Amino acid sequence: MYGVLLALHIIICFALIVVVLLQSGKGGGLAGGAFGGTAQTVFGGRGATDFMTRATMVLGGAFFATSLVLALMSSGAATQRSLLQEAARKAQSTAPAQIPSQPGQAPPATAPPQGTNPQPAKPAPATTPQGGGR
Helix, strand or coil: CHHHHHHHHHHHHHHHHHHHHHCCCCCCHHHHHHCCCCCCCCCCCCCCCCHHHHHHHHHHHHHHHHHHHHHHHHHHHCCCCCHHHHHHHHHHHHCCCCCCCCCCCCCCCCCCCCCCCCCCCCCCCCCCCCCCCC
């Protein structure tokens, strides 16, 4: 569905480009109205719309609609997760299962990992400064 809508959007884009480039100019535009041109080009009535003007409006609306639908489809297609959420999920799935303790029982004793010293390391004795310190 997304590919079909994307292809339709690209066709609408090219058709809109062609229709806009094929339209004839309406006169001097703002430069003609601001510097002594006729008021009809800026403030006057536009008259009946021809096929090119109507095609531009329809294609512009279709371009807007397909752009909006494609944006909504692309944002909803992928679930957005952060790297931290992924790491937490992986850590939770690889963590060892813990036995829940019953009320009134002591928590199970955990053994220290093998190869480590369960006794805390003793700090090194403090030394006095050399040179008298006066």
